[in-house]
Amino acid sequence: xxxxxxxxxxxxxxxxxxxxxxxxxxxxxxxxxxxxxxxxxxxxxxxxxxxxxxxxxxxxxxxxxxxxxxxxxxxxxxxxxxxxxxxxxxxxxxxxxxxxxxxxxxxxxxxxxxxxxxxxxxxxxxxxxxxxxxxxxxxxxxxxxxxxxxxxxxxxxxxxxxxxxxxxxxxxxxxxxxxxxxxxxxxxxxxxxxxxxxxxxxxxxxxxxxxxxxxxxxxxxxxxxxxxxxxxxxxxxxxxxxxxxxxxxxxxxxxxxxxxxxxxxxxxxxxxxxxxxxxxxxxxxxxxxxxxxxxxxxxxxxxxxxxxxxxxxxxxxxxxxxxxxxxxxxxxxxxxxxxxxxxxxxxxxxxxxxxxxxxxxxxxxxxxxx
Amino acid sequence: xxxxxxxxxxxxxxxxxxxxxxxxxxxxxxxxxxxxxxxxxxxxxxxxxxxxxxxxxxxxxxxxxxxxxxxxxxxxxxxxxxxxxxxxxxxxxxxxxxxxxxxxxxxxxxxxxxxxxxxxxxxxxxxxxxxxxxxxxxxxxxxxxxxxxxxxxxxxxxxxxxxxxxxxxxxxxxxxxxxxxxxxxxxxxxxxxxxxxxxxxxxxxxxxxxxxxxxxxxxxxxxxxxxxxxxxxxxxxxxxxxxxxxxxxxxxxxxxxxxxxxxxxxxxxxxxxxxxxxxxxxxxxxxxxxxxxxxxxxxxxxxxxxxxxxxxxxxxxxxxxxxxxxxxxxxxxxxxxxxxxxxxxxxxxxxxxxxxxxxxxxxxxxxxxxxxxxxxxxxxxxxxxxxxxxxxxxxxxxxxxxxxxxx
Numbered sequence: 001x002x003x004x005x006x007x008x009x010x011x012x013x014x015x016x017x018x019x020x021x022x023x024x025x026x027x028x029x030x031x032x033x034x035x036x037x038x039x040x041x042x043x044x045x046x047x048x049x050x051x052x053x054x055x056x057x058x059x060x061x062x063x064x065x066x067x068x069x070x071x072x073x074x075x076x077x078x079x080x081x082x083x084x085x086x087x088x089x090x091x092x093x094x095x096x097x098x099x100x101x102x103x104x105x106x107x108x109x110x111x112x113x114x115x116x117x118x119x120x121x122x123x124x125x126x127x128x129x130x131x132x133x134x135x136x137x138x139x140x141x142x143x144x145x146x147x148x149x150x151x152x153x154x155x156x157x158x159x160x161x162x163x164x165x166x167x168x169x170x171x172x173x174x175x176x177x178x179x180x181x182x183x184x185x186x187x188x189x190x191x192x193x194x195x196x197x198x199x200x201x202x203x204x205x206x207x208x209x210x211x212x213x214x215x216x217x218x219x220x221x222x223x224x225x226x227x228x229x230x231x232x233x234x235x236x237x238x239x240x241x242x243x244x245x246x247x248x249x250x251x252x253x254x255x256x257x258x259x260x261x262x263x264x265x266x267x268x269x270x271x272x273x274x275x276x277x278x279x280x281x282x283x284x285x286x287x288x289x290x291x292x293x294x295x296x297x298x299x300x301x302x303x304x305x306x307x308x309x310x311x312x313x314x315x316x317x318x319x320x321x322x323x324x325x326x327x328x329x330x331x332x333x334x335x336x337x338x339x340x341x342x343x344x345x346x347x348x349x350x351x352x353x354x355x356x357x358x359x360x361x362x363x364x365x366x367x368x369x370x
Numbered sequence: 371x372x373x374x375x376x377x378x379x380x381x382x383x384x385x386x387x388x389x390x391x392x393x394x395x396x397x398x399x400x401x402x403x404x405x406x407x408x409x410x411x412x413x414x415x416x417x418x419x420x421x422x423x424x425x426x427x428x429x430x431x432x433x434x435x436x437x438x439x440x441x442x443x444x445x446x447x448x449x450x451x452x453x454x455x456x457x458x459x460x461x462x463x464x465x466x467x468x469x470x471x472x473x474x475x476x477x478x479x480x481x482x483x484x485x486x487x488x489x490x491x492x493x494x495x496x497x498x499x500x501x502x503x504x505x506x507x508x509x510x511x512x513x514x515x516x517x518x519x520x521x522x523x524x525x526x527x528x529x530x531x532x533x534x535x536x537x538x539x540x541x542x543x544x545x546x547x548x549x550x551x552x553x554x555x556x557x558x559x560x561x562x563x564x565x566x567x568x569x570x571x572x573x574x575x576x577x578x579x580x581x582x583x584x585x586x587x588x589x590x591x592x593x594x595x596x597x598x599x600x601x602x603x604x605x606x607x608x609x610x611x612x613x614x615x616x617x618x619x620x621x622x623x624x625x626x627x628x629x630x631x632x633x634x635x636x637x638x639x640x641x642x643x644x645x646x647x648x649x650x651x652x653x654x655x656x657x658x659x660x661x662x663x664x665x666x667x668x669x670x671x672x673x674x675x676x677x678x679x680x681x682x683x684x685x686x687x688x689x690x691x692x693x694x695x696x697x698x699x700x701x702x703x704x705x706x707x708x709x710x711x712x713x714x715x716x717x718x719x720x721x722x723x724x725x726x727x728x729x730x731x732x733x734x735x736x737x738x739x740x741x742x743x744x745x746x747x748x749x750x751x752x753x754x755x756x757x758x759x760x761x762x763x764x765x766x767x768x769x770x771x772x773x774x775x776x777x
Contacts, residue, residue, distance in 0.1 A: 001373060001379075001672060001679045002371055002374070002676050003371055003373065003669065003672040003675075003676045004371065004673065004676045244755075248755050248757065251757060252756070252757065252758065260757075260758050262757040262758055263757065263759065263761065265747075267757075268747060268748060268752070269744070269747040269748075272746075272748075272750040272751045275690070275754060275755060276693065276694060279687045280662065280666030280667070280690070280694065281666065282687075283665075283666050283667075283669035283670040283672075283673055284666050284669055286371075287669045287672075290372075290373075293371065294371075305661065305662050308658055308659070308662050309662040309665075309666055312659075357659070358654060358658075361657055361661075364634060364661065365648075
């Protein structure tokens with residue numbers, strides 16, 4: 001029985017943590033949030049220099065050729081420090097999509113640029129103020145030309161490339177667009193966590209390159225987010241742990257009625273519940289990481305399980321961290337709100353909690369758990 | 371990452387399985403487990419099975435070699451329990467003795483006493499129980515009031531114990547009582563073992579809200595215990611008790627009974643307003659959350675086992691097990707009953723419905739036994755997260771002066 005990371009993977013995690021701590025990633029997040037600069041360029045360059053953008057990219061394209069487990073440990077640490085970089089969009093989604101679906105030509109062209117940070121990718125799915133499904137995609141791709149408008153695209157303002165989920169008369173497809181192309185217009189949309197910008201993209205007859213086939217794009221998208229959900233979950237448990245640690249430390253130091261608030265059971269039980277939610281999520285993440293790294297047949301249910309429990313854990317830990325801090329927790333000055341915001345961003349970026357619960361039950365129906 | 375046994379573990383598992391296959395029959399999941407040991411035949415079967423295991427060396431794996439065990443590692447105990455659980459064998463009756471009373475005897479009894487009491491305990495000839503809780507000492511076990519008064523080379527015990535599993539069929543018990551109410555609470559206790567057939571001991575079963583009776587009240591009226599049956603020094607009672615309690619909190623783990631698979635299967639077939647219940651979004655949401663809890667506990671256990679398999683001390687993560695599984699059991703029971711609408715009140719022969727009703731009626735007990743939800747949250751907060759203890763009204767005060775309300 002060995003449901004644990006290897007010593008090398010644990011070492012990588014420790015190094016990642018030390019690096020992000022030394023770089024003061026949390027303070028950088030506040031900076032980006034306050035200036036609405038959407039990325040900390042300096043931190044991004046350092047992350048690129050460490051090779052994290054190429055962890056999963058095969059060596060023949062210049063990457064490190066490591067596995068998903070290495071990516072999981074990095075994700076947990078990025079989540080812990082709320083690193084203000086487009087890692088989730090560019091690495092878990094865009095790069096992974098290229099690794100799985102890209103032709104050799106596309107890989108040769110883009111993977112080296114993604115490793116060096118010259119290219120940053122994201123994915124554009126949503127078009128309306130409700131959840132996207134294959135049937136309500138209206139952005140079109142005909143003869144390689146994209147037309148229409150996507151909204152709430154994370155990191156698009158700093159990205160160089162985007163995967164556009166579009167429809168044609170053949171079906172839904174995934175299409176890569178160079179954001180510097182003629183006919184692309186990217187506009188910032190105000191959002192509740194400006195440490196990571198969200199943007200609308202309008203496409204007016206824009207050239208694209210097909211990723212995968214022209215028919216089964218929605219299935220390819222579903223497979224991609226089932227995988228990415230594991231990595232998002234690791235960011236979520238990293239953030240949950242940081243929020244819990246923050247609440248515990250405050251509860252030990254803050255006095256009310258002559259004693260530390262952490263000595264009151266109302267606070268203790270709240271913090272114990274956060275620990276319980278986090279432990280369940282973390283254990284589910286371990287299993288999902290195994291399922292992802294071995295391409296197990298129960299990846300769909302394993303990733304949805306990790307996703308639902310990590311989303312719940314981060315939502316609970318971030319909101320109760322504010323509550324534990326009392327009035328201070330509601331100030332802009334304290335960091336509590338940054339975790340609260342990020343918990344929402346990470347939970348919505350791949351689709352809502354209720355829709356992931358639905359995915360989980362659907363996967364149970366398909367695998368027939370009894 | 372993988373889920374395989376190491377070579378040594380695989381070898382040990384095969385040894386367990388080979389023996390079990392020769393000596394027991396595989397479990398048929400369709401027959402509900404009935405562990406009513408008040409039933410004489412059940413008791414006889416349990417004792418025979420224990421004897422069989424004892425003769426073959428499987429009875430108390432974790433005991434040290436000098437007491438007849440094999441000094442098995444935690445991982446080997448898990449493997450044995452895992453394999454044994456696949457067979458239709460009586461379970462549970464000797465665990466308090468082997469898990470809690472045995473280790474206390476090993477540490478505090480004289481050599482002669484160990485020779486006299488440990489082998490029959492291991493063999494299943496003599497059954498042991500644990501006499502700690504009292505009517506006014508539940509979560510606060512150290513608040514116990516049963517009195518021990520020294521009289522020459524014996525002690526006279528008066529008082530009442532409660533929630534004693536198996537007292538009605540036990541031969542011996544371990545007992546903690548107060549020898550001095552005039553000194554501080556935790557210093558005024560002394561620990562003994564007692565012959566349950568001693569004059570003055572009266573055992574009365576407690577009828578639970580399930581209708582069943584797994585526990586007892588045990589009354590002590592001028593019961594005599596020789597001083598030679600004292601375990602530890604006079605005044606060390608709490609120290610001796612706490613080691614036993616730590617074992618109990620580890621032992622009370624996953625709640626059995628209706629689980630998410632049952633709720634899921636039920637929801638597929640149960641009618642709800644003209645469609646399968648599984649089409650109902652509230653039902654789907656609940657099932658998703660229970661599945662996450664169930665998987666979370668299972669994977670937590672696998673993480674703990676991974677550490678044990680490497681010979682490391684596991685982290686504190688297993689401390690969440692009972693709190694999560696008992697709450698889940700109660701909610702799933704409630705879900706099943708609720709799905710029957712008005713007819714959910716009715717008792718039936720349907721195994722699924724009975725499963726939900728039993729879960730709902732039994733879960734309140736699981737949320738209390740072996741540490742209430744509230745005590746377990748305190749433990750997580752204080753021992754895992756390092757939060758300070760509550761200020762206490764019972765520190766540095768003579769026991770008799772501690773406020774006790776009307777109880």
